[in-house]
Amino acid sequence: MKLQVQRTYNFNAGPSALPLSVLEKAQAELIDFRGTGMSVMELSHRSRPYEEVHNQAISSLKELLAIPNTHEVLFLQGGASLQFSMIPMNFLQPGKKASYVMTGSWSEKAFSEAKLFGEVYHAASTKEGNYRSIPTINELQYDKEDAYVHLTSNNTIYGTQWKDFPDTGDVPLIADMSSDILSKPIDVSKFALIYAGAQKNLGPSGVTVVIIRKDFLESANTNIPTMLKYSTHAKNNSLYNTPPTFGIYMLGEVLNWARDLGGLEAIAKRNEEKANLIYSVIDGSNGFYIGHADQDSRSLMNLTFNLKTPELEKKFLDQAKQAGFVGVNGHRSIGGCRVSAYNAVPVEACQAFSEFMTQFQKDNN
Template sequence: MNVFNFNAGPSALPKAVLEKAQSELLNFKGTGMSVMELSHRSKEYEAVHQSAIDLLKELLRIPDNYQVLFLQGGASLQFSMLPLQFLKEGKIGNYILTGVWSEKALKEAKLIGETQIAASTKESNYTSIPEFSDLSFNKNDAYVHVTSNNTIYGTQWAEFPDITHAPLIADMSSDILSRPLDIEKFGLIYAGAQKNLGPSGVTVAIIRDDLLAENVEHVPTMLRYQTHAESNSLYHTPPTFAIYMLNEVLSWVKDQGGVEAIEKINKQKAKLIYDAIDESEGFYTGHAVKEARSLMNITFNLPSEEQNKVFLAKAKELGFVGLNGHRSVGGCRASTYNAVPLEACIALSDFMNSFRKL
């Protein structure tokens, strides 16, 4: 059966990566073992580990004064880990709310220290991204936190504010590696891998060296960024297979022409589906305002909930997977991450156009 995978995460992986992993599954690099069976201290695995770090630095043009860390616990653990490091007495964790995940990040920070909401679009049901002019800062901000892309509501920051008084920290779980980034705008970027980087199980953090110099003696050892930076993310057994897959995905991105080429294709994919929405004469209604639309998660509704159900049932029959909206908001959602091929988006656009004419 031909399947078009639009799952929001864990999501599609490049077919070429899956095929290579399959071919190496029982005998990695002549070891006679799967990469999952290798010691994380072996030279074969350490080569994979370092390659993944080096490729990410190359693809995102990460400056030398930043470290790449491989962590666990997903972005959800980062919601606690970062305020534990930086939200000290007399400091404020400043959060820009653009969806459920930024709300969850704020909730965890509140358990640790003082927080503030720099701006929020909750009153409009998160259909947009705040204007830079609406952001409210404090001289005592420990950091300013932003969620770059919002999987549930389908909005995305097109540009990021220039923050100079405190580090800008970003959860980029759902759009990292989908477009070029000015890394130097950020003190810390973190991302669960299961959207654009690889399978679930590994979390990438990109952290500036000066933030690693913070006094964190009060923080449990495993929850310190310093611990993982000092050991090249080998302080304890890392998720070796997930990092192996991450390395292969990064190699695939490089083979496609790098992040710039990936962004170009992502724009083509998203345009196909947004055009089907915009040209439907109101049959499909996008959730996000046009200027805030995500290139990764395209959210929309049909005229009624009953028609949503019929659409999703028919789509499933035809091999479209993962088009249901998040359980908290309903509707429909197409997640067009890097590994989703252009052909899948053409097929979905064609289906949407034919369905509304039934």
Template sequence: MYERVYNFYPGPATLPLPVLEAARDELVNFQSSGMSVMEISHRSKQYEALQNDTADRLKRLLKIGDNYKVLFLQGGASLQFAMVPMNFLTPDKTADYLVTGSFAEKAADEAKYFGQVHTAVNTKEENFRRIPDPAELKFSPNPVYVHLTSNNTIYGTQWHTFPDCGDVPLVADMSSDILSRPFDVKPFGLIYAGAQKNLGPAGVTIVIIREDLLAKANPNLPVMYRYETFVKHNSLYNTPPTFSIYMVWLVLKWLEEQGGVEAIHKRNQEKAALIYDVIDQSGGFYRGHAEKNSRSLMNVTFRLPSTELEEKFVRAATEEGLIGLKGHRSVGGLRASIYNAMSYEGCKALADFMKDFLAKNG
């Protein structure tokens, strides 16, 4: 037998235990094929059915219309930082970027290779502690798209309401909060997400693209950088990351069994409240990095009175089976990543540990 820890790493991140057990049970014999899913040809009908069902489940969970295509790519969100402007931005046009964290900043920097980039807002001077108010957004006159990062893994902030950009398509990096809450997909021309935080293991990147935006893509690109290539070939132009897609399929099945996105959102709110309540009631011993109205439900970032206490906290938490709590170097302190797969019990264990640590060290 084995003992599982509570894994608060930001990515690759914890996966639902039933998903891991299901993958284990059919690792060498997928759906009575006599082969592992890692061995099955991506050209086989059995694999293609699996991939198609993965796309269908994602569309059901997010209530995505038939005018969207779901693609399975590689290269992570980092490749999408370049692939989006490569397909839709030209030297004579402008794209607007909302810079509210490191990954949003990296995406804006990549876009500058392909066309004009207008920074509609930038909260870097405040160390990305908050999501801006709508009145702060200064859009350019005619952007081809508006890009944002929906959840900031490093800083622990999250867009709780997406900006209204009229007919201009929103493009979003949702790597760390996709499927964590319901939202209206229709304003988005393109959504991308690396799987390793909230969808599955590392290796596959999900892209959801609206057909009207796809029609505007630059056709004069190398074949592997065109979204149209993967639409035309059902993401099977080259060998896709088959095992990672299979794991996403299992995660989506698990999510449906939990009651879907609405149910998981309610649980995510309850989980996050356990930890934020300890921070707010600690008398300043725990200090949240993010402003309260910008707090993320996925990544809780906080500081202690000294770096020595923070190091002590991480050591003591690790001894208690609470793993991966050290904060990113950009923020310091502590970070608890509590994606969909993190259980309520795991968050309660952390909250109880925080109370005990405060009692002994406050």
């Protein structure tokens, strides 16, 4: 018998909401996966039933993101944080420099790791303005001889997001898309490498997706440990060692859900609708709510704001929690409030929170 469960309004920044239909399917298949008599977590990663799951997830990702044949799809482990090291280890060759666009905490961490392997510098930074904006493409300063240019497409802590990406020509462009991959159509051909932790829009934590251009892959350093070479995983279809099989299964089901919603065009419209429900209250609040990000840099994934006073902010967060809204506190490094409206967060959740914000202002103005 199926249990009736009260689902909460989940605005956690990650791990984040998953589609209810995906969770229900996983629940139904948990003990006996497609007649195998085993859970998908118990299958050998060398078995045919798992290989079908694995290859279908790769195929679905290629289809949804319109990934060209020039690029490989890899499923890795270690999160985006390991990519901060793997990228310079593989591609920051001696005598070369790499440039990093600084837009928040995650780009700072990526930059710090890269410094351990070679010479890196800032192509642009908005730190002086407390990371309220994304640099304009004209503000980027990098050298045509750089090993690569690195950017973070969406900044979860500060609530900013790139709307358009630079064309860096012959300089390889690398993007950390952990928090907005699959949220809108992108031109994958612009990028030499895209990486993303799964736990925002792709599935549960444990899987890291890497999309890498084949010719860029061929230029990688080979004098590094086997498991830290992208080529190791590309040659073995991401099956060199035991992959996070359950996470990849769930990722494949999330991709099926995204396809059934209408693909990335439909998802992008849905995400704009959700974000507008919150931003319209902020903009119409006469300063009661104060958005952190500049309007032209606002994220559709992470909506950040403050209230007029710390006391009012605490009251707001306490009442939001009591009303069943989870994960609304801002990141511990900057405080404030944050609504993370990733793909699987339903429109109804954002509508309910918008109404809560409006009522709270009426009660406390």
